[in-house]
Structures are given as structure tokens and as C-alpha cells.
Amino acid sequence: MKRTIHEYLGYVFTIHYQPSDPIFTVDFADFPQIITSGDTLSEAFANACEALDLHLESLRKLGLRVPKPKHRLLVEAR
Numbered sequence: 001m002k003r004t005i006h007e008y009l010g011y012v013f014t015i016h017y018q019p020s021d022p023i024f025t026v027d028f029a030d031f032p033q034i035i036t037s038g039d040t041l042s043e044a045f046a047n048a049c050e051a052l053d054l055h056l057e058s059l060r061k062l063g064l065r066v067p068k069p070k071h072r073l074l075v076e077a078r
């Protein structure tokens with residue numbers, strides 16, 4: 001299984017995939033309840049951003065606290 005790590009609105013998420021299987025699944029380190037996927041890497045990324053937007057909007061509408069990101073994406077130059 002391969003993975004790519006991304007960040008959106010300060011929250012880190014991982015897209016998992018297998019080259020032989022054309023499905024890209026997404027999980028958020030800070031929000032395990034968010035589950036989404038896509039048929040391509042770019043679709044999975046777009047769906048992840050939309051899912052996070054909707055989740056944060058729901059928290060705000062319900063008057064719940066929006067947690068600050070606990071994880072950070074670090075880029076290392078070689």
C-alpha cells in the first residue's frame with residue numbers, strides 16, 4: 001500500500017492506495033470519523049477537502065468547539 005500525505009486548513013490527512021486497485025481512501029489524523037475516497041488521487045484530495053469543510057461547518061452549527069490541528073505536515077529538504 002502506498003500513501004501520500006496532505007494538509008488542508010492546517011489539518012493533515014493521508015490518501016492510501018494500491019497501484020493495482022484504482023481506489024484512493026482518505027483518513028484524517030485529527031478526525032477519525034471523516035471517511036471519504038475517490039477514483040483518482042485528485043478526486044480523493046477534492047473529496048477530502050469537501051468532507052473537512054462540511055465537518056467543520058457542522059461542528060460550528062451545532063455550537064461545538066472546533067479543535068485545533070494536533071498534527072503537522074513537515075517537509076524535509078534533502
